[in-house]
């Protein structure tokens with residue numbers, strides 16, 4: 001009995017780690033990274049798996065890059081989306 005329960009717990013752990021390895025997509029609308037089927041920022045479902053360059057914006061106000069990319073929220077963004 002005890003052993004069965006342990007195995008079940010182990011299986012649950014394995015399943016959970018499977019979910020961690022998700023494909024990364026980039027939103028075509030706002031270029032934010034996501035592992036979901038929907039953009040967490042603008043809720044767009046127009047996502048691309050093909051992207052180049054990565055930029056992390058911490059402070060939108062101080063960032064020239066953020067201005068250039070028209071980013072208004074801190075986060076992880078791609079430079080080019082295919």
Ligand SMILES: [Zn+2]
Nearest residue numbers: 027030039042
């Ligand atoms: Zn978006």
